[in-house]
Amino acid sequence: MYFNKSTIVFLDGEFVKANSVKTGLYSQTMHYGNGVFEGIRSYNTSDGVKIFKAKEHFDRLQYSASKMHIKLDLSSEEMEHAAYKVLEKNNLTDAYIRPLVYLGENMSLTPTDVVHVAIVAWKWGNLFGDEMLNVMISSYQRPNPKSCHMEAKVVGHYTNSILATTEAKQNGFHEALLTDMNGFIAEGPGANFFLEKDGKFITCPLGNILAGITRATVFELAKDLGFEVEERFFTPEEIFTADAAFFCGTAAEIAGIKRINDYTFPLSWEDSNSQLIQRAYKRRVLGSSQEELYI
Numbered sequence: 403m404y405f406n407k408s409t410i411v412f413l414d415g416e417f418v419k420a421n422s423v424k425t426g427l428y429s430q431t432m433h434y435g436n437g438v439f440e441g442i443r444s445y446n447t448s449d450g451v452k453i454f455k456a457k458e459h460f461d462r463l464q465y466s467a468s469k470m471h472i473k474l475d476l477s478s479e480e481m482e483h484a485a486y487k488v489l490e491k492n493n494l495t496d497a498y499i500r501p502l503v504y505l506g507e508n509m510s511l512t513p514t515d516v517v518h519v520a521i522v523a524w525k526w527g528n529l530f531g532d533e534m535l536n537v538m539i540s541s542y543q544r545p546n547p548k549s550c551h552m553e554a555k556v557v558g559h560y561t562n563s564i565l566a567t568t569e570a571k572q573n574g575f576h577e578a579l580l581t582d583m584n585g586f587i588a589e590g591p592g593a594n595f596f597l598e599k600d601g602k603f604i605t606c607p608l609g610n611i612l613a614g615i616t617r618a619t620v621f622e623l624a625k626d627l628g629f630e631v632e633e634r635f636f637t638p639e640e641i642f643t644a645d646a647a648f649f650c651g652t653a654a655e656i657a658g659i660k661r662i663n664d665y666t667f668p669l670s671w672e673d674s675n676s677q678l679i680q681r682a683y684k685r686r687v688l689g690s691s692q693e694e695l696y697i
């Protein structure tokens with residue numbers, strides 16, 4: 403699914419065949435999860451193939467690397483340029499782009515100067531399809547931000563996400579929703595979370611979650627559409643009095659939620675402001691003009 407014998411990837415300044423790349427068995431990333439990455443999408447827009455918010459994603463990659471003491475020699479502009487080249491060389495238009503910064507041989511618990519930068523891409527449609535999601539409040543919490551940099555996109559953090567998603571699927575749900583270390587609602591395993599109540603949106607503040615680029619886009623769209631967004635902590639119980647909810651993320655885009663645990667949201671998706679955000683988001687990533695954004 404991800405690559406075939408002709409797939410080209412970017413690795414350390416060169417474009418090479420995906421199946422020619424070998425990673426070392428002694429990579430610090432492989433053993434201890436010290437690496438950083440991004441998840442980015444490109445869209446076939448009216449203006450050609452465009453990477454959505456490329457600068458924001460590569461800047462976050464730089465930030466994540468700096469938090470993990472990883473020296474990244476490439477600039478955001480250089481990486482953006484390489485990402486466009488990867489798309490071009492693989493004839494990709496609507497694609498998912500995965501830059502990965504991984505480390506060389508080092509079995510100690512200190513950083514290494516041997517840093518590899520890979521950019522791979524593959525064709526990827528809707529993460530969840532058009533289905534409304536059934537979500538389980540996870541028994542797992544997001545890691546305490548005093549134990550790691552939760553606002554950075556670090557390889558090792560995703561073991562927590564894998565545990566939560568696996569638990570949710572084993573219980574017959576599509577996805578998990580995790581609390582923070584204080585029991586407040588935080589985020590999904592790979593997406594941020596918004597509630598809708600009385601036409602307003604509620605989402606948790608930054609601090610215990612990944613600062614999603616889609617989340618920031620939702621703030622922009624809500625402002626343009628005249629909807630209020632409250633950033634505050636809220637408990638799982640508050641969900642059970644809300645009208646609608648959605649996940650948002652680069653891969654998930656805006657994914658409507660039908661049910662959380664036993665609670666089915668009373669407002670139909672078609673009548674919700676959440677759906678207006680979903681439609682505006684689609685138009686935004688496809689590069690439609692401002693006037694077209696909100697029809």
Ligand code: PMP
Pocket residue numbers: 441589590591592593594611612613614615616617650651652653
């Ligand atoms: N939270 C987590 C844990 C994620 O992995 C992601 C996906 N990167 C998000 C939120 C959403 O972030 P973004 O909108 O930048 O993709």
